[in-house]
Amino acid sequence: MKKVCVVGLGYIGLPTSAIFAKAGIEVVGVDVSERVINLLNKGEIHIEEVGLPELIKEVVADGRLKGSVTPEKADAFIIAVPTPIHEDNSANVDYVISATKAILPYLEKGNVVIVESTIPPRTMDDVVAPIIKEHGLDPYKDVYLAHCPERVLPGRILIELIENTRIIGGVTPEASSKAAEVYRTVVTGDILETEAVTAEMSKLMENTFRDVNIALANELVKISAKLGVNAHDVIELANRHPRVNLHQPGPGVGGHCLAVDPYFIVEKAVEESPLIQTARTINNSMPEFVVEQVSRLTCELEAPKLAVFGLTYKGNIDDVRESPALDIAQMLVDDQRFNVSVYDPHVRDEQVPFTLDSFEDAVNGAHLVVILADHNEFKELDLKKLKAHMKTPVVFDTKNCSPLGEEVLTYRIGDLTNLKAIQE
Numbered sequence: 001m002k003k004v005c006v007v008g009l010g011y012i013g014l015p016t017s018a019i020f021a022k023a024g025i026e027v028v029g030v031d032v033s034e035r036v037i038n039l040l041n042k043g044e045i046h047i048e049e050v051g052l053p054e055l056i057k058e059v060v061a062d063g064r065l066k067g068s069v070t071p072e073k074a075d076a077f078i079i080a081v082p083t084p085i086h087e088d089n090s091a092n093v094d095y096v097i098s099a100t101k102a103i104l105p106y107l108e109k110g111n112v113v114i115v116e117s118t119i120p121p122r123t124m125d126d127v128v129a130p131i132i133k134e135h136g137l138d139p140y141k142d143v144y145l146a147h148c149p150e151r152v153l154p155g156r157i158l159i160e161l162i163e164n165t166r167i168i169g170g171v172t173p174e175a176s177s178k179a180a181e182v183y184r185t186v187v188t189g190d191i192l193e194t195e196a197v198t199a200e201m202s203k204l205m206e207n208t209f210r211d212v213n214i215a216l217a218n219e220l221v222k223i224s225a226k227l228g229v230n231a232h233d234v235i236e237l238a239n240r241h242p243r244v245n246l247h248q249p250g251p252g253v254g255g256h257c258l259a260v261d262p263y264f265i266v267e268k269a270v271e272e273s274p275l276i277q278t279a280r281t282i283n284n285s286m287p288e289f290v291v292e293q294v295s296r297l298t299c300e301l302e303a304p305k306l307a308v309f310g311l312t313y314k315g316n317i318d319d320v321r322e323s324p325a326l327d328i329a330q331m332l333v334d335d336q337r338f339n340v341s342v343y344d345p346h347v348r349d350e351q352v353p354f355t356l357d358s359f360e361d362a363v364n365g366a367h368l369v370v371i372l373a374d375h376n377e378f379k380e381l382d383l384k385k386l387k388a389h390m391k392t393p394v395v396f397d398t399k400n401c402s403p404l405g406e407e408v409l410t411y412r413i414g415d416l417t418n419l420k421a422i423q424e
């Protein structure tokens with residue numbers, strides 16, 4: 001394989017382009033955003049990911065990766081465009097459709113077409129293949145179509161793209177084998193060949209497994225709050241059982257994967273998926289639960305000042321998509337009772353609908369710090385500094401990540417037994 005065309009240069013497509021280029025393959029990266037392309041051709045990127053700025057700079061300078069708003073002929077096409085949900089939680093595969101249509105003029109017999117975007121079951125056969133057929137190529141003979149889902153962890157993408165086990169779901173066995181060849185040029189992990197629909201379903205069940213298990217931990221938090229139990233202790237002790245792995249609770253589930261993918265299954269099998277639907281409902285209820293606890297903590301204060309720490313859906317990243325932390329911050333900002341400052345060292349003002357503050361401005365005179373993301377900065381909080389700046393040094397930690405110390409009274413989400421309203 002000499003040349004790859006990657007369509008969609010986000011958190012997945014950009015690092016994928018970079019690792020193929022690093023392996024000596026000519027790569028053209030395509031995106032509808034001119035800003036993304038202009039930056040890329042200067043050797044710069046628009047997202048935060050460990051090691052990526054340096055790698056992109058290197059492969060663009062070497063001429064192995066270039067950006068373009070239109071695709072080019074290539075041996076393999078890799079589609080990594082967004083697959084969000086509509087307002088009604090149904091899958092929006094419009095970007096996959098338009099990306100597939102965009103490559104048609106450049107597609108030739110013998111090419112490999114890989115969709116890396118997470119897609120509902122049967123999308124390769126029912127959506128992608130018919131577009132190629134309509135163009136005049138047989139999607140089961142002339143080209144090799146496969147779904148190769150991504151399971152990388154933001155912050156470790158460049159490592160995991162190479163080391164993770166890959167599932168390769170071809171629409172035919174030949175398609176699986178041709179797509180596997182593409183990945184063998186860069187992947188050192190296992191490469192498992194299967195059918196397209198099995199690959200689609202496997203990816204969705206991976207994330208659904210996690211969503212359902214987080215819902216169980218979040219339900220435990222609510223039960224524990226009612227019964228006066230410390231959920232963190234329960235989880236720690238129960239997990240000493242050799243076959244139990246209770247997940248960690250939190251302020252809800254976010255991101256474009258865990259909070260979205262279960263709906264792709266529900267849409268295709270609504271009657272058969274009550275557990276998956278209930279898990280979504282429980283996780284979606286957590287922002288409200290967090291706001292309720294903030295209200296309980298501040299009910300005796302006249303003008304409570306809150307410092308909200310963290311807006312991303314997980315720690316040490318800059319991604320706020322579907323973030324429950326963002327919903328919680330918005331609910332608190334909208335509540336006239338609160339004076340809210342928001343601090344997130346990983347997020348830029350233009351990503352969010354309110355102004356971000358510095359650490360000092362956020363905590364100065366605050367009655368309560370509400371931690372919503374487990375960034376390293378919050379794991380290493382300087383409690384003495386907090387005490388010095390805050391009016392009442394109290395922390396509500398929904399991620400169970402901050403240090404504990406006598407300078408600050410910390411309530412963790414799973415341990416609300418002794419919660420007392422803050423006094424001025």
Ligand SMILES: NC(=O)c1ccc[n+]([C@@H]2O[C@H](COP(=O)([O-])OP(=O)(O)OC[C@H]3O[C@@H](n4cnc5c(N)ncnc54)[C@H](O)[C@@H]3O)[C@@H](O)[C@H]2O)c1
Binds near residue numbers: 007031033117
């Ligand atoms: N980010 C992750 O950690 C992750 C992990 C596993 C799976 N996925 C899946 O991978 C897919 C891509 O996710 P992402 O996080 O990279 O998305 P992203 O939003 O970061 O990037 C997508 C890019 O595609 C571009 N785009 C949209 N339509 C296009 C088109 N028709 N032609 C060319 N470019 C187009 C956008 O401008 C954007 O730059 C999604 O289906 C997602 O669910 C993501």
